[in-house]
Amino acid sequence: MRVMILICCGALALLLGCHTLVPDVGGAGTLLDSAAPWLGVLIPVLALVGLAGRTRATAAVLVPAVVWCATFGVDLIPRASAAGGDFRVASQNMFADNENPSSTVADLAATDADLIGVQELTGQSRAAAREILSDDYPHHTTIGTVGLWSRFPIEATEPVDLGLGWTRALRALVRTPHGPVTVFVAHLPSLRPDSVAARNRSLTSLAAELAADRASRVIVLADLNTATTDREMEVFPPNFHVAQDEAGTGAGFTWPAGFPLVRIDHVLYSGVRATDAGVVSTRGSDHRAVVVDFAFG
16 A cells, blocks of 8 residues: 555656656647646545555655645736736637527626637627627627627738638737737637647647737737647747736636636737736636736836
8 A cells, every 4th residue: 555655646746747748649648738737636535545544655645736736736826916907808719509699798798808809600699799799899800710809990800820721710900099909819629639630730820820920919819729738838939928827816717617627718918918817707608708907018
């Protein structure tokens, strides 16, 4: 029992701290990365097994516990700025099978965001957005299954090629009272064993578009189908930051909506400063929405 506990604790500590070093064979590595925070549930299991076996080796569970806290516990530390924001954005996967898109859109409008980016648009959800948001968000653009609604003028909208054969991303210039902001709205392929390769290619394509963009202020509203712990997030240019990591509190999990287990919906940015970030529950969708406040100074 003692040897088993020691081996298991050591292996778990290594897996928690070095999960990105596990070979990504058939997408197994990137799937492990996404689930990595949940490996922490094995810590109390090992503790209970050790206590039941009455072995002093139970104390070894402190090793993976410390590694988990150092690796993922930082998400529990409040990071929101005391300063208010100049600009608020929201991002939402509408859910293609949404039976009540009007409620989803109404909940998004209730966030008082200046910009609303949506993914997985259908004809029904597009019509609901146009009807409900038209007064407060007179400017909008949609390409394929993604869209952007804005309080401020939208200019120079163009599709963004993610290498999928159909359009699931756009780039637009928004003229805000604080100056121009380039906004990307994107939806990458699902994170499933049979689509990990396609997701990775799209992630690389999006990262290349961001690296090549010469705008001084860029905000990305996206369902990346990629957790922050995923090694593939490293493809993004170093000047792009994840809003939840920089200004949010908690893990910020967004999917599935009923009991979120992973954060796959993100707001990335460059050239502005995130002052607050969080997740909002919306009716109808299988994702929760992401809301972020930005300062321009």
